[in-house]
Amino acid sequence: MRDELFAIVDVDSMYASVEQVFDPRIRGRPVCVLSNNDGCVVTMTAEAKALGVERGQPWFQLRNHPRRAEIVFLSSNYGLYGDMSARMLAILQSVTPRWEAYSIDEAFLRIPAEGATATAVRIRERIGGWLGLPVKVGVAPSKTLAKVAAKRAKQRTERVDNLAEVEPRRVQAILDEFPVADVWGIGPRLTARLAAHEVGSAGQLARLDPGWVRRNYTVVVERTVRELRGISCIPLECSPPPRRQMVHCRALGKPVTDEHEVVDTASTFAQRIAAKLRRHHRAAGLVQVWLSSGGSYYSGAPIDVHGSQALLEPTNAARPLALAAARLARRLYQPGYQYRRIGIILPDLVAEHQVTGMWTTAKNRTIDEALTAAIDSVTSRYGKAAIGLGRAGVRTRAEWEMKQQVRSPAYTTRWDELLVAHAR
Template sequence: MGAVVYALVDVDAMYVAGERLLQPQLRGRPVVVLGNNDGCVVARSVEAKRLGIPQGERWSRLRRDPRYSAAVPRSAHYALYGDLASRIESVVEEYSPDATPYSIDESYLTLPAARATELAHRMREQIATWIGVPVSIGIGSTRTLAHLATRQAKRTGGGIHNLAEADAEQRLLLDSTPVEEVWGIASRLADRLAGHGVSTAGSLSEMDPGRARRIHSVVLEKTVRELRGTSCWPLRPESVPRQQCRHTRQLGTPTCDPELLAAAAAGHAHQLARKLRRHQRRADRLTVQLTCGHTSLEVSQGLPRPTYSTPVLVDLAVRLARSLPRPGHSYHQLGLLAAPLRGVEQTTPLGEPARTVDERLSHALDEITTRYGTEAIGFATTGLRGRSPWQPRQEHLWPVSTTSRHLLPLVHG
């Protein structure tokens, strides 16, 4: 095999692209995507950025500001974005068997060096035609350099930037890139580096790797080596099994009502158990946490035997949630934590079936919801039918048909 280079595929403004894909009327308009109970802006279109709408701004403030009256709100639709991400991933995988998703809108892969630019152009066009979202692709001899190349591709608007082709150009880009734009360099570390006379990616690449390790960590040492073109972070490193699993959400309406909190805990436990089954991990202990302003309360209890069963976790979450609230407080967030976790093989007693009866029931639930949608079946404790007050507000949610067949448009003949 010839030399390979790393490429990073990054969707341009993923959430906005997802909304525009199904609502072409949003093209060219200042779109803001609202997360967390429609509370604040989590993504902005270029037009919204141009209007000066800040990331993280509260919607309640934004909607009253006459400067932003043109802003079009949409509630974040994570199921849609996840669906798009997996479609993009399936295209990226065609180009390299080692393609690895890094976040919901980024994937790394390796490409043969000699054909990298040509393949990147083809991949970008294929994603635009098949899925309908714009991506930028950066190419470099290491993942850190590919990351810098992607930023440059976005900045120039060219869509693709290959840093592995011209050394002189790479040098120029490194020297003009502030060090905090390097992959993995947070602003506090950047401040510390400034104290050592390092303010650009170029000056970081010239630092002695041993010194980088001494003043910070082995991670910084690897970053220095990666900027020099030595790959230190290969794709698909040995995966470490999950040690904990969390499900935390804002409540649609702040409350102190133990029954409402119990319903929310049941709904969260259902999601948490699904996640555990997906990762083939069983929980030893469950913690329920309620948050009110800056203070939170929590209670936890061990499980009689490690499990990922939905009924067992729902039952425990409900009992714990009922025991927690203090009168006079209004809780706005409820979180569940399953930890420590254990592997499925490790927790099946010798001579016993691999799954308990209620674990088998849980797998049957998964099959039903995969086939008929998440609202097809559930536990009465969650108040599934209709919207319960604990469920997050999504007043600006646009119905889309890629994630649920209940949302398919009806055609009357």
């Protein structure tokens, strides 16, 4: 008997479920959450799925859905989802310190084999009760099998599945019915290659010789084979490695042609990424700006240019990063194009405390520190768009900003957008 097992906790249609926690009117209804630019569906509830809505379906197709009036469409509210995700991780922390955030709506845990099913039920009840979020929990000896168990949990009323409790022959049968395309880490390309070797199920993959798999595929696939056999090869990554690079790249809500707007956008993005750097206690010594027009048949050849500038020394202050980005954008800008994507890339980050400060004058440093502190204190209270350098400080939404036409309030992160409780 193994001492410890892996569990994966997975929130059912996370974004839509979060929206339902804060809005009783949309409970039990088909709810779809749209991507950044309100472009396509990223999450939907089972009720929406039953109406034939698919993940990734573009919004313009759904506008004409015959039962459009019944479906609730919402813009994504990442601030809210991120806050609920952080709460979920805090709850997992109260169960065990050995967890790994795998994505915004999934986390792996290491739990004792004894009473594992009861632990999984307790986790489910706690997240359901405290946060109102429905989760499923898969438990197994390896991460890959835990993912299989989570898929099974979805079909079961108790929403918990523990493969370690299932007898080995039955596990074989389960894996034989499990499509290889649904196995964790097996993408469409690998699925096609495996099909050529007549491997269509997880069971068939598990029976391949690991050495042969390593020679004909990769070490990664070999690891998957062993994991499917119940031998854990992928450990828990408790602390994510420090970020080596950071990217802030957005498709603009509306194409931009004017030089000032391109420069303003680059400056604003640089300020956003500077704030993110400060949250992660990192600093950047090199700034890259990328402009892209994504041309079409009618508009002619696209333009796709990028340039970089080294800073005197790494920083995470808003002013020097915004200045560098604006300068680069001005240099890269060519008239006559419609710019649809602008990105800021900081390719080489260092820890904040490694910055010596020997290349910056005391006066500039004082200005940057004071300015940064002022910006952070205002944005923490009034939101990201409340203040900034140049156009980033303009309160009205710049034209290229996310459309987000039907975004729910920032219930848990803004004092002026709190959930309302009626006393009547």
